Amino acid sequence: MMTDNDPNADDSSMNRRPILKTVAAGGATAVLAGCIGGGDGGDGGNGDGNDGSSDGDDGSSDSGGGGATYDVGLVNPYSGDLAPFADRNDRGSDLALSEINNESVAGGKINKITADSETTSNAGVSASQKLVNQEGVDVLTGPCSSGVAVSIAESVTIPNEITHIMINSTAPGITDLEDNGYVLRSCPSDAFQGQALAQVVSDNDISSVSLIVVNNDYGQGLADAFQKRYKELGNTVETTIPAEQGRSSYSAQLNEADNPNSEGIVFIVYPQSFQTMIREAYQMGIQENYEIFGAESMVSDEVEQNVDPVAINGMKGTNPSPPIESEVYQTFAEEFQNEYDRQPTVWAAYAYDAYMMLGLAIHSAGEYSSDAVANAIYEISRPEGTEVSSIAEGKSELDAGNAINYQGASGNVNLDENGDPSGSYQHWEVIDGTFEMQGFVDTGQ
Amino acid sequence: MALELQLVVNGIVFGSIILLASIGLSLLYGIGDFANFAHGEFLTLGAFITFAGYVTFGLPIYVAGLMAFLFVGALGVLIDRILMTRHRDSTPIILLILTIGLALFLRAVIRLQWGDNQRTLGMPLERGTELLQGSVGWIDYGIRITSTDIAIVFLALVLATGTHLFLTRTRMGIAMRAMSDNKSLAKVAGIDTDTVMTVTWALSGALAGTGGMLLAMQTGVLFPRMGFNIVLVVFAAVILGGIGSPYGAMIGAYIIGIAQEVSVMIPGISAEYRYAFAFLIMIAVLLYKPQGLAGGRW
Amino acid sequence: MALLEARDVVSGYGDVEIIHGVSIDVASDEIVSIIGPNGAGKSTLMKTLFSLVDCWDGTVTFRGEDVTHDQTSDLSRNGMCYVPQTDNVFPTLSVEENLRMGGYILGDPPKENYERIYNHFPILEERKSQQAGSMSGGQQQMLAIGRALMLDPELLLLDEPSAGLAPDLVDDVFEKIIEINEDDTAILMVEQNARKALKFSDRGYVLEMGENRFEDTGEVLLNDSKVGELYLGG
Structure with missing residues (x-):
């Protein structure tokens, strides 16, 4: 669950408040309620849509001027037991990033910064500390093994209030982490x-x-x-x-x-x-x-x-397995095949979806910060919204003030209240x- | 609880793998008075040289193993001549840090050369031959053995015997034992202690290189931490046997190898704890014989 | 010219100077004893002569050549061998292996070298396969001397060869030393059993506080009342 006494959150929402009041006067309370609730009610959807639209406007004006860069960390097992997963995560995320950065979200581009988790908790934690403390990323993705992911969540991302999107960590225990809503994943729980x-x-x-x-x-x-x-x-x-x-x-x-x-x-x-x-x-x-x-x-x-x-x-x-019969998956697989000359694995699809959701969440929030992403990411894939499966569609719906329901390559990726999609x-x-x-x-x- | 003879056999195979590493580690400790923390990397390197010979160059496995023996032995000489010769009189803590640094360096070189992903020796799979089947009372003597198992035990014993002959029959071998006994007297007697140290590094490296080959044959999988992962068990065998005594190390290797395999038969001890059990045995023996089985002797 | 000439030798450990300019001569075929109270620097002097302790000042010549800073192994090669006071055998090696290590410099020493030693010490031949550490103190002392004789040295340095031995064994060891000397090996030894040692020594030096105090033939020193009173226990 979100905390509303987080200083960063206050800073960013301070600037926002006048805009919210003027543009989305009626929905503002609902928006905040929705955010604080971590998306436990669908009724916040309209408000969010409005919020997204106002920020989307800001975003498009920004993009004219070249745009901002959003640093996102990826802790990836380039070495160690799970090294085969590293390429999958890179390929999937890069595919999503090329689409996101082509379109630009909230007027900016996502810059992925990687670090090696070595498939061990020690190395993973120090790699993410480096990403958070030195590179200053607001959102961290990865790592791979659930054990390493939990170590990172407990010692780096949760205490620093960094939004942490896990791509391959399927341990059921992650569902029960006391993460204040900062930890979520694009892969289903085991x-x-x-x-x-x-x-x-x-x-x-x-x-x-x-x-x-x-x-x-x-x-x-x-x-x-x-x-x-x-x-x-x-x-x-x-x-x-x-x-x-x-x-x-x-x-x-x-x-x-x-x-x-x-x-x-x-x-x-x-x-x-x-x-x-x-x-x-x-x-x-x-x-x-x-x-x-x-x-x-x-x-x-x-x-x-x-x-x-x-x-x-x-x-x-x-x-x-992703819904391989679905159109979304087939498009993804085709692009993946073109780009990498091979068929994607489900893990590449999870990585792809993680970054797509991140992109849409940034656009929806209209800004890039840990809290903004953590709040918005639940809202861009609600069953009530209009189904979208690309950044372009998502942007145009959001800009038009509509709620969206992102349909991912790996499935409908509707996050439950714990930040888990069903698989x-x-x-x-x-x-x-x-x-x-x-x-x-x-x-x- | 039944005694499964198969577990004892497995223990002998595993003991044979750590045997060669244990002898080399013990020799270096006995003669040079320091623990070589890079010994695990010697094993890893031996495994990867075997890989290079067998997979990359397509040589027969035992030729590849000979390469590992020679290459890691030569590496030992290089390390001694370039690095350790300057530290003959350094304090133990400096030698400790030095060999740890060496371990990290070697592991990095292995990573650069062979990458981080695991490699496979790809030796043909072989179903174990059932030698015996059945049980008497509480002893289940059903045993299955593969030719790889036999080769591992045989090679380890041949090299251990060779080492024994070297240490007792050759001038250099006796000088190694003399130096382990009393370094200053060795110098007084005119023994070229510097050369003896270099030869010790060579022998220790060559044995560990071959141990690495046996390890790769057994697991089939190679990765940069493979040697490091078993080096603690090697230390346990060496300490159990009486650190500095290669003969103690031989006994220690088999005790540790068999104990950790057989431990799973004890109710309540899961396979997960077999390493812990190996250390428990070590501690128990040290309580009874604080200097290890060899008790400060060879 | 004497076989060994030490002139104004200064040495010590770390910062502590122990020998403050000692001079000693040993002629070929001589037995020379160094006596003196505990802490006089006798053992340190021996180690300095054998380059086991750095010589800070002064010179040591052996057979006319300056060997002050020679390596221990070079000294052995050139005919000077040394038997430490304690820990002077390799305990886990057999008797034969100990002797073999004594002749390490020769590569594999010829049979005659072993035989020469077995002639001096028949007990060593009897026990050649026994672990040195399991032998009695006297036998170990014989072995230690035997080890040093493997190179057939011209000068043998003995640091307290009788240390820790029962009185009858002391005489045995001294007898052997005389026997070795008769075989054309000069002996320089440090002894606590000063009275006995001086009896068969050609000459003796009395060291005190790291300096020469007296120097004369064994007989004169034995009969010198001052030496007798101060260093020979009356």
Whole structure:
């Protein structure tokens, strides 16, 4: 939830107030109420629309004069366990930025400043401290792993009242952070994926499993959600075995998972550890005796390229998936293909949406500050608004004083009161060493 | 609770991997009186040289391993001649900082050369052969072994034996032991302690380089922190065995290797805690024998 | 010209000057003892002669050459060897390995070198595979001397060879020293057992407070009442 005693917020709204009063006299109270409430009521929508329109006017006059630059930080795992994610985040965000900066939002351009999280909390926190304290960014995006994201949120972004848009951090625990509304994400919580994975395992008639789980917020969160749903579906989790990243051997974990009561083993680990694990599992003959499943973290080029197909063929799991049939996604995928000569992953779509929402929020707020973005970003994707899927559409609707509902490449990205979008998932199976999507999961909820 | 012999076998394999690193670390400590914190990076480098030989140049794996042995050994010589020779009489804290700096430097070089992303050795997958199957009483003697496992244990033992012969049969090897016994007497006796130190670096590096190759063969995955991630366990083995004693280190490596694998059979100890268990064993032994198993002897 | 000539040697540790200009000669085939009270600087002088302690001033010549600042290993190579007072064997090495290290400079020392030492000390041959650290103090002392003899030196520096030995063993060690001397090795030694040492020494020096105090043949010093009273315990 927003605080209204934040000095920065006061400064910026001080300048605004006369404008609000004159241009949107009637709606002003509603606007503030809406902001403070963090978007818990749709009735603020009109007011916001008006607000956006007045600032949009300011914005267009600014853009004539060359415009402002809005520094946004991206903490990205350029090295470490999750390094494969860094490119996806860069590609997705750059695609969005080229559109945003072509059109300009609130008369300015977004300047992305990156820093390496090294996939560790220490490095991630110091990288974001640098972005916030030295580069002076008002909005931070990234990092990747949920554990690192929580460290950054707790020690950098929340205390400094920096709006923090997480792109890949899917740990359910993030939903419950006491973040005063500064932390939100463009990817869905694993609570949803855990349910989908449980559904898939259950649908395969596997009624008891061992879980091998990376021992961080991501793994714990996903495992908890899995376990809860899997039990609701009438099945048993025999053991949950934590596994640390970067070990040279996981034979002990695999031995523990090698449990005669289990019919399957579910891996909720990262690609690097998984490669070592699955190699050892094969040597131990695990694949002969158990059905194996994996979470989305497994789905990566690295696993496809580096793991011998015989070790993973037949493995099944889930992956967050954008609504690939939707027009928005197809346009995004086409542009992505043109730009990078490859098909986007869902993570690129989340990164793309994060920056698109950020762009629209800046335009809607008419200014760039942490509080302005945090307030506006909930409002540009409400079901009541006019559906838009590009910056140009969004700007023209906002400038006309209408509320908008951004339709993202990754889905409708309607943020709930915790700043979480709901996701959609596909289930996959490894066929000839490749992850093949098999259609959307019906979680029956 | 059943004793699974498989876990003991796994422990022997893991013990063999840390064996070579432990011997080298212990030699440097015993002879040079300092802990080489760059030892983990020696392992990493050995793994990546193996990668370069096996994947980049397409050489047979053991030729690639020989490259790792020679290259990291040569690196040890270089480090000693360029850097450490100026610090023969430096205080332990300076040597500590020096080797930590060296570790960071080497890791950066590895990152520059091979990048941050993980690499894969891509050795063919092999299903373990079932040697035994079944159980007697509370002992489950079902064992599965791969040829890689056997190669790892064999190579480690061959090199450990080679090191033993070197230390007991050659003039240089005996001089290393003499210097570890009493450095000032070694100088009085006319032993060229400077050269002995350089040879120690070479041997320590070569053993760690080969250890890195074994590590890469076992995990299949290479990344810049791989050596650093196990160097603490190597230290545990060395301290358990009696720091400075290569023979103690050999015993320590196998005790630590087996203990941490077998620990998962103890009810309530999850696999996550096996490293912690290895250190617990170390502490327990040190309480009983404060100087480690070798008790200040070789 | 004497084999070893030390002239006005000044040395010490850190800032503390311990030897304040001592002069000593050792001729070929001589046994020379340095005696004096504790803290007289006897051991420091030995270490200075063997370049284990820096010589601050003065000169040391050996066989007519200035060796004041020579490396320890060069001195060994050229015929001067030194046996420290304590910790003078490698405890975890076998007897044979200890001797081998004594001849390190030679590469692999020839068999004769071992045999020469085994002739002096038959016990070492009997125990050549035993760990040095597990032997008795007297045997270790023999080994220490044996190690230094591997290079067949012209001058042997012995720092208190009888330290810590039982009285009958002291005599054994002294006997061996005389035997070695008869084999054409000059001996310069520091001794606490001053009376016994002077008896078989050709000459002796009395050091006190880092300075020469008396110098004469062993016999004269033994019979000098002043020396006897002050340094030989009456």
